[in-house]
Amino acid sequence: MSRYLTLSCLAVLFLFPLVWSGYASLEEPSNYLEMARFGEGVGTYATNSVLVSGMTVAGTLVVSALGGYGFARFDFPGKNLLFLATLAILMVPYATILIPLYVLLGYLGLQNSLVGLSLVFVMFQLPFALFMMRNAFEALPRELEEAALVDGCGTFRAFSRILLQAVRPALITVGLFAFLASWNDFFAPLILLNDGASFTLPVAVVSMTQQTFGAIDYGMLQAGVMVMAFPCLILFIVLQRHYVRGFMSGALRG
Amino acid sequence: MTLTINRTGRKAAHSAPSARWRSRKVQGWLYAAPTAVIVGVLFIAPLVLVVWMSLNRWPLLGQATFNAPANYTKIADNPLFVDAVFFTLKYTAITTVVLSAAALGLALLVQDRKPGIGFFRTAFFLPGAVGFAAAALLFYGMLNNDFGPIDPMLQSLGITDEPVKWIGTPNMALFSTITLVIWRFAGFNMLILLTGLQAIPTEVYEAARSDGANRWQVFTKITLPLLRPTLALMLILSVTGSLLAFDQFFVFTNGGPDNSTVSMVMVVYRDAFFRFDLGGAAALSVVLLVALVGLNTLMMRRLR
Numbered sequence: 001m002s003r004y005l006t007l008s009c010l011a012v013l014f015l016f017p018l019v020w021s022g023y024a025s026l027e028e029p030s031n032y033l034e035m036a037r038f039g040e041g042v043g044t045y046a047t048n049s050v051l052v053s054g055m056t057v058a059g060t061l062v063v064s065a066l067g068g069y070g071f072a073r074f075d076f077p078g079k080n081l082l083f084l085a086t087l088a089i090l091m092v093p094y095a096t097i098l099i100p101l102y103v104l105l106g107y108l109g110l111q112n113s114l115v116g117l118s119l120v121f122v123m124f125q126l127p128f129a130l131f132m133m134r135n136a137f138e139a140l141p142r143e144l145e146e147a148a149l150v151d152g153c154g155t156f157r158a159f160s161r162i163l164l165q166a167v168r169p170a171l172i173t174v175g176l177f178a179f180l181a182s183w184n185d186f187f188a189p190l191i192l193l194n195d196g197a198s199f200t201l202p203v204a205v206v207s208m209t210q211q212t213f214g215a216i217d218y219g220m221l222q223a224g225v226m227v228m229a230f231p232c233l234i235l236f237i238v239l240q241r242h243y244v245r246g247f248m249s250g251a252l253r254g
Numbered sequence: 255m256t257l258t259i260n261r262t263g264r265k266a267a268h269s270a271p272s273a274r275w276r277s278r279k280v281q282g283w284l285y286a287a288p289t290a291v292i293v294g295v296l297f298i299a300p301l302v303l304v305v306w307m308s309l310n311r312w313p314l315l316g317q318a319t320f321n322a323p324a325n326y327t328k329i330a331d332n333p334l335f336v337d338a339v340f341f342t343l344k345y346t347a348i349t350t351v352v353l354s355a356a357a358l359g360l361a362l363l364v365q366d367r368k369p370g371i372g373f374f375r376t377a378f379f380l381p382g383a384v385g386f387a388a389a390a391l392l393f394y395g396m397l398n399n400d401f402g403p404i405d406p407m408l409q410s411l412g413i414t415d416e417p418v419k420w421i422g423t424p425n426m427a428l429f430s431t432i433t434l435v436i437w438r439f440a441g442f443n444m445l446i447l448l449t450g451l452q453a454i455p456t457e458v459y460e461a462a463r464s465d466g467a468n469r470w471q472v473f474t475k476i477t478l479p480l481l482r483p484t485l486a487l488m489l490i491l492s493v494t495g496s497l498l499a500f501d502q503f504f505v506f507t508n509g510g511p512d513n514s515t516v517s518m519v520m521v522v523y524r525d526a527f528f529r530f531d532l533g534g535a536a537a538l539s540v541v542l543l544v545a546l547v548g549l550n551t552l553m554m555r556r557l558r
Contacts, residue, residue: 006363010363010377014378014380021392021395064289070284070286076279082286086289091547092547093497093543095500095519096304096539099307099539100300100301100304101300102526103312104295104299123297126292183385184385186386187500191523205388206387218395218398218402222392229384229388232383233384235383236380237376
């Protein structure tokens with residue numbers, strides 16, 4: 001029983017900041033109206049965030065599903081080298097390659113571009129995503145694919161019609177991780193985007209504290225926090241199982 | 255890897271025609287091509303570029319000129335970076351100890367599947383779903399002396415008489431930041447430890463109890479040793495994450511007061527985008543990169 005008492009006190013401590021932030025933001029509903037008018041308008045920033053997360057999730061799913069299938073079912077020269085190079089992304093601290101990425105995206109004409117930022121997020125997600133997808137495809141029975149091949153499907157038809165259905169749980173896990181990472185990240189957009197109109201929510205809301213001279217509107221700030229946090233909290237609660245499975249399947253073994 | 259080799263061996267044996275074999279090779283490459291492009295262009299190329307940049311005077315705008323090894327030799331003269339190294343090491347040491355202890359405590363409390371435990375696991379993890387920058391802003395408001403609820407609560411409980419300078423002194427700023435980090439990451443680390451705890455077979459515990467071991471003995475003689483690989487993983491993630499700290503200091507303390515909470519990555523950022531010295535920032539990045547890859551390798555060898 002004393003265990004439940006301890007747990008309850010701890011739960012109050014962990015949940016209090018979230019509850020307070022929600023309460024503080026709603027105390028004056030005008031907080032949300034003011035935030036909607038801040039800078040380029042919260043609609044612009046939210047749209048940017050949605051676009052970046054959408055492109056990151058889609059890109060990560062496409063690249064890792066194709067790659068995972070290739071790594072699980074085919075043998076080709078350079079396969080092990082490519083796999084190791086992808087996993088090496090985990091070893092290299094991500095903050096240290098953002099400066100060269102900023103320059104490199106400039107060469108590619110993708111500086112200050114939501115597409116460029118999304119591609120960088122896809123790269124950071126790739127080790128985890130590829131590892132998950134390769135394992136998911138390897139776990140499928142070969143018969144599933146062979147039956148499709150016998151029915152006259154090419155490997156790509158077998159892959160897109162049948163195998164993708166079978167690895168759906170892994171796709172959800174990969175997509176969830178990609179969404180949370182790209183929606184929440186602050187450092188990469190701070191470096192790679194330099195024009196207010198292309199800012200994502202975290203960069204825009206942080207700039208509320210650092211650009212305003214004089215008084216910071218704390219109520220509005222908490223409204224910004226809630227706009228950023230709410231989708232993640234809901235998604236996490238709904239897809240919790242998939243998140244935890246990401247841990248269990250050795251996602252962090254890198 | 256061995257699995258793959260066996261399977262392809264079998265495949266090659268029963269699909270004798272070499273044309274089909276070659277076509278499978280090509281197909282394999284096609285499936286892996288997007289991965290290869292992303293890794294090549296956005297990972298390998300910047301790795302090479304960061305080294306090249308560090309050997310050049312590389313202004314934010316304008317032509318780069320070769321100047322090696324000036325970017326490296328001037329690191330020692332960068333007083334902000336030298337201070338940042340000491341500060342970041344101190345922050346890493348304290349955070350890792352406190353965070354590991356908190357995560358282990360939480361994991362032990364919620365490891366048994368009892369009624370209601372799922373709710374507590376979710377409650378402890380939930381802050382982890384919130385972005386770190388958003389969490390930092392949340393604390394920035396919550397600990398504000400005029401707006402936040404913490405000061406009035408502490409005062410009405412009689413714990414403090416006047417508003418606390420949460421980020422007003424170097425030590426308090428560090429303390430408040432670590433509180434923020436624990437709130438945001440304890441549940442995440444708890445989840446890592448739970449996967450390790452659940453891999454320990456219950457028979458081991460039962461055997462120990464029937465041998466008359468008490469709780470403390472079970473914890474130190476069984477749980478901790480068997481949890482070692484998972485603890486090692488958590489330590490590596492926590493050390494790496496703390497050494498690269500940026501969001502919490504950039505957003506929450508803004509490096510203050512008096513530059514007392516400037517982390518290493520903040521100096522890299524400042525050199526690049528406020529002093530327009532991309533070459534210098536690249537040299538700092540290379541130093542950090544080599545140090546961290548080395549440290550990670552060392553920790554993996556030692557701890558696992």
